[in-house]
Amino acid sequence: MSTSKQAPKGKQAEAARPEDERLPVGTSFAYGLQHVLTMYGGIIAVPLIIGKAAGLDGAGVSVLIASCLFVGGLATILQSFGVPFFGSQLPLVQGVSFAGVATMTSILAGGEGLPEVFGAVLVASAIGLIVAPGFALIVKFFPPVVTGTVITTIGLSLMPVAAGWAMGGNAEAPDYGSGRNILIAVGTLAIVLILSRIPVAAISRLSILLAIVVGTVVCLIFGWADFSQVLDRGVFAFPEPFAFGMPTFSAAAIISMFIVIIVTFAETTADIIAVGEIVKTKVDSKRISNGLRADMLSSAVSPIFNSFTQSAFAQNVGLVAITGVKSRFVVTAGGVILVVLGLLPVMGGVVAAIPSPVLGGAGIVLFGTVAASGIRTLSKVEYEGNLNMILVAVSLAFGIIPVVQPDFYNSFPSWVGIILHSGISSATLMAVLLNLVFNHIGVRSKDRTERSVFVAGTGRVIRRDELERLINHEALLAEGDTVKDGKIVDCNGEEVPVVSEQQHEKVVEAIKSGEAQTQDDVRRVIKETED
Structure with a gap:
C-alpha cells in the first residue's frame, strides 16, 4: 500500500479507515x-x-x-x-x-x-x-x-x-x-x-x-x-x-x-x-x-x-x-x-x-x-x-x-x-x-402524474380506460388540451399517447426517475414496453 507524502512510513498502513491516518x-x-x-x-x-x-x-x-x-x-x-x-x-x-x-x-x-x-x-x-x-x-x-x-x-x-x-x-x-x-x-x-x-x-x-x-x-x-x-x-x-x-x-x-x-x-x-x-x-x-x-x-x-x-x-x-x-x-x-x-x-x-x-x-x-x-x-x-x-x-x-x-x-x-x-x-x-x-400521506405512484396547474410539465400519457371519460367530459382535460378526431391533443399540438395500465406504470416510473422528460422520451418508453 502506498503511503501519503505527509505521513511517516507505516502510519497509513496501520489505519483501518482513511480518516484514521495520522500525520x-x-x-x-x-x-x-x-x-x-x-x-x-x-x-x-x-x-x-x-x-x-x-x-x-x-x-x-x-x-x-x-x-x-x-x-x-x-x-x-x-x-x-x-x-x-x-x-x-x-x-x-x-x-x-x-x-x-x-x-x-x-x-x-x-x-x-x-x-x-x-x-x-x-x-x-x-x-x-x-x-x-x-x-x-x-x-x-x-x-x-x-x-x-x-x-x-x-x-x-x-x-x-x-x-x-x-x-x-x-x-x-x-x-x-x-x-x-x-x-x-x-x-x-x-x-x-x-x-x-x-x-x-x-x-x-x-x-x-x-x-x-x-x-x-x-x-x-x-x-x-x-x-x-x-x-x-x-x-x-x-x-x-x-x-x-x-x-x-x-x-x-x-x-x-x-x-x-x-x-x-x-x-x-x-x-x-x-x-x-x-x-x-x-x-x-x-x-x-x-x-x-x-x-x-x-x-x-x-x-x-x-x-x-x-x-x-x-x-x-x-x-x-x-x-x-x-x-x-x-x-x-x-x-x-x-x-x-x-x-x-x-x-x-x-x-x-x-x-x-x-x-x-x-x-x-x-x-x-x-x-x-x-x-x-x-x-x-x-x-x-x-x-x-x-x-x-x-x-x-x-x-x-x-x-x-x-x-x-x-x-x-x-x-x-x-x-x-x-x-x-x-x-x-x-x-x-x-x-x-x-x-407521503395517501400518495400512490400513479397519483404523481395527475395534472395540476402547479405541476411542472413533462411527457404525458393517458390510459385507455380514461380516454372515453376525458372525451365525454372535456372539463376534466388538462389546461390547454383539446379533442380532435377522437384524440387528445395537448397545448403544444402534440397527440397525447394512449397506453395500457402496464405501459402507464412504466411511463410513471421513467418520469419519476428522470429518464422521461419530454414527449419523445415517453414515446421511447412506450415502444420499449411494446418490444
Missing part, C-alpha cells in the same frame, strides 16, 4: 489552522448577531465570541476524535449553527434576554440528545426539497442583519445609514469579490476574512474604528459559566428551538454522509447516531459556557474535498486551536471592535452563500410530475413573511409569535407539512 503533529496543526480560518467568519458571525440583538456592549459581545470559539473547539474534538456513543469520528468541524439565529433573535424580541435563549437551547438540546438515535426513522421526511428550502430561508432571513450592519449597526447612532457607512460596506464587499478572483487558493478561500482585515485597517487609519477596549478583559480568561445570568425557561421558546434542533439533525446528517463519500469510508446509521449525539451533547452543554446550538460546518466539508486531507486528527488539531482562541478574550475583543459596516459588506457574501447553498440543494430536487414547486414556493413565502413584515403575527398569542416570528421555524413547519401531504 505528523506539525502538519496536522497546519492543516487544522486552515480549517479554523475557513470557518472563522461563520463561527464569529452568530455571536455578533445575537450579541448586538441582545443590546450587549463590546465587552459582552467579546464574551460571547470567546465562548463560542471555546465550545466550538470542544465540540469539534468530540465529533472528530470521538468517545463511545458520541462522535462520528469523521473530519467534521463543529461550531455555532446559523439555523438558530432567526429563532434566537425572535426570543430576544420577546424581552426576556439571553437567559431565555440559553434556557431554550439547553432544554431543546437535551430533548434532542434523547431522540437523536431515532432521527433515522424520520429522516425520509427531510428530503432535499425540505432541507434546501430551509437553508435558503436561513440565508435570506439573515440579509436584514447584513443590511443593518452595513448602515452602521446601531439604529440610534446619528450616522446610521450614512453614505460613509454604506461606502465602507460596499468597499469591503468589493475587496471580497476581488480577492475571490485571485488564482491563489490560500487567498481566494480566505477572501472574507482578509477583506474584513483590510476594511478594518482602512477604518483604523481614518479614525472610524475604536480598539481602546480590546484589552479590558485581559489576554487570558476561562469562559465564566452563566456569565449573563442563570437560564430561564419558556415553553414556546423551547418548542421553537426544538424545531431548530430538528433542522440541525438534517444538516448534520447530510454533512456526515457527504464527508463519508468524500473520504470514501463507510457511514451507517450507528455512525450517524453517534454524530448526532455529539451535536446534542455539545449543544446542551454550550449554554453553561454562554454559547448556542452546535452543528457541522458545511464549508469545511468542502475543504476536505478540495485539499484531499482526510485525517480526522487534523480536524481534532483544529478543535484544539479553537479552544485556545476561546481562552484568549483579546481575540473576541478584536472581533467585537470591527466596525459594523465592514461586517455588513462581508455579511452580504457570507449570508448570501448560505442562501446559495440552499438553492444548490433545491437544484437537485425533481419538479416534474409532482407538487414540489408549490411546496417550495409556499414554504419560502412563509419563511420570508416574518422578515419583510415583522408585525405579521402581533395579533396572535405570544407563544405563536415566538414560534412563527422565526422565518426558519415557519419555513420548516410548512415544508415538512406540505411534504407529508404532497409526497
Whole structure:
C-alpha cells in the first residue's frame, strides 16, 4: 500500500479507515489552522448577531465570541476524535449553527434576554440528545426539497442583519445609514469579490476574512474604528459559566428551538454522509447516531459556557474535498486551536471592535452563500410530475413573511409569535407539512402524474380506460388540451399517447426517475414496453 507524502512510513498502513491516518503533529496543526480560518467568519458571525440583538456592549459581545470559539473547539474534538456513543469520528468541524439565529433573535424580541435563549437551547438540546438515535426513522421526511428550502430561508432571513450592519449597526447612532457607512460596506464587499478572483487558493478561500482585515485597517487609519477596549478583559480568561445570568425557561421558546434542533439533525446528517463519500469510508446509521449525539451533547452543554446550538460546518466539508486531507486528527488539531482562541478574550475583543459596516459588506457574501447553498440543494430536487414547486414556493413565502413584515403575527398569542416570528421555524413547519401531504400521506405512484396547474410539465400519457371519460367530459382535460378526431391533443399540438395500465406504470416510473422528460422520451418508453 502506498503511503501519503505527509505521513511517516507505516502510519497509513496501520489505519483501518482513511480518516484514521495520522500525520505528523506539525502538519496536522497546519492543516487544522486552515480549517479554523475557513470557518472563522461563520463561527464569529452568530455571536455578533445575537450579541448586538441582545443590546450587549463590546465587552459582552467579546464574551460571547470567546465562548463560542471555546465550545466550538470542544465540540469539534468530540465529533472528530470521538468517545463511545458520541462522535462520528469523521473530519467534521463543529461550531455555532446559523439555523438558530432567526429563532434566537425572535426570543430576544420577546424581552426576556439571553437567559431565555440559553434556557431554550439547553432544554431543546437535551430533548434532542434523547431522540437523536431515532432521527433515522424520520429522516425520509427531510428530503432535499425540505432541507434546501430551509437553508435558503436561513440565508435570506439573515440579509436584514447584513443590511443593518452595513448602515452602521446601531439604529440610534446619528450616522446610521450614512453614505460613509454604506461606502465602507460596499468597499469591503468589493475587496471580497476581488480577492475571490485571485488564482491563489490560500487567498481566494480566505477572501472574507482578509477583506474584513483590510476594511478594518482602512477604518483604523481614518479614525472610524475604536480598539481602546480590546484589552479590558485581559489576554487570558476561562469562559465564566452563566456569565449573563442563570437560564430561564419558556415553553414556546423551547418548542421553537426544538424545531431548530430538528433542522440541525438534517444538516448534520447530510454533512456526515457527504464527508463519508468524500473520504470514501463507510457511514451507517450507528455512525450517524453517534454524530448526532455529539451535536446534542455539545449543544446542551454550550449554554453553561454562554454559547448556542452546535452543528457541522458545511464549508469545511468542502475543504476536505478540495485539499484531499482526510485525517480526522487534523480536524481534532483544529478543535484544539479553537479552544485556545476561546481562552484568549483579546481575540473576541478584536472581533467585537470591527466596525459594523465592514461586517455588513462581508455579511452580504457570507449570508448570501448560505442562501446559495440552499438553492444548490433545491437544484437537485425533481419538479416534474409532482407538487414540489408549490411546496417550495409556499414554504419560502412563509419563511420570508416574518422578515419583510415583522408585525405579521402581533395579533396572535405570544407563544405563536415566538414560534412563527422565526422565518426558519415557519419555513420548516410548512415544508415538512406540505411534504407529508404532497409526497407521503395517501400518495400512490400513479397519483404523481395527475395534472395540476402547479405541476411542472413533462411527457404525458393517458390510459385507455380514461380516454372515453376525458372525451365525454372535456372539463376534466388538462389546461390547454383539446379533442380532435377522437384524440387528445395537448397545448403544444402534440397527440397525447394512449397506453395500457402496464405501459402507464412504466411511463410513471421513467418520469419519476428522470429518464422521461419530454414527449419523445415517453414515446421511447412506450415502444420499449411494446418490444
